[in-house]
Amino acid sequence: MGKSILLINGPNLNLLGTREPHIYGSTTLSDVETNCRAVAASHNCSFDAFQSNHEGAIVDRIQAARGRVDGIVINPGAYTHTSVAIRDALLGVSIPFIELHVSNVHAREPWRHHSYFSDKAAGIIVGLGVHGYKVAIEHVALNFKELEKDSKAAL
Numbered sequence: 001m002g003k004s005i006l007l008i009n010g011p012n013l014n015l016l017g018t019r020e021p022h023i024y025g026s027t028t029l030s031d032v033e034t035n036c037r038a039v040a041a042s043h044n045c046s047f048d049a050f051q052s053n054h055e056g057a058i059v060d061r062i063q064a065a066r067g068r069v070d071g072i073v074i075n076p077g078a079y080t081h082t083s084v085a086i087r088d089a090l091l092g093v094s095i096p097f098i099e100l101h102v103s104n105v106h107a108r109e110p111w112r113h114h115s116y117f118s119d120k121a122a123g124i125i126v127g128l129g130v131h132g133y134k135v136a137i138e139h140v141a142l143n144f145k146e147l148e149k150d151s152k153a154a155l
């Protein structure tokens with residue numbers, strides 16, 4: 001088996017496809033996850049997807065990935081602009097991650113221009129719509145080095 005990839009979506013992304021479709025498009029999160037799983041499988045990678053509207057649940061999921069996951073693709077949703085806790089979790093587990101936004105946050109309200117993640121992300125995908133997810137998964141599959149599995153992180 002190749003790498004292990006985790007996709008995380010934050011608050012309100014469960015509404016993808018029906019939420020402000022002029023901004024986020026009409027593809028559902030379920031379709032996004034199915035497409036990402038197929039891309040990962042085509043590169044012989046294992047794949048898991050997680051969505052939560054709760055900051056602590058996202059922190060818990062990131063911690064559970066320690067020593068098990070080679071790369072994370074995360075759309076933190078509104079937590080992008082607020083969450084030191086999710087940032088710290090990503091840094092704490094030392095798993096490289098790609099930050100992704102469906103919309104071009106830089107063309108929107110000024111308070112969406114700041115991210116707690118961008119300076120630590122391996123890469124950032126912004127404004128490609130849901131296609132960005134496939135690009136991100138493919139990038140992790142092809143370009144991220146496998147992390148040495150941390151045996152001390154027995155979970």
Ligand SMILES: O=C1C[C@@](O)(C(=O)O)C[C@@H](O)[C@@H]1O
Nearest residue numbers: 012075077078101102103112
């Ligand atoms: O929930 C979201 C979605 C988003 O992360 C995006 O995918 O474009 C952009 C955020 O500003 C917003 O709060």
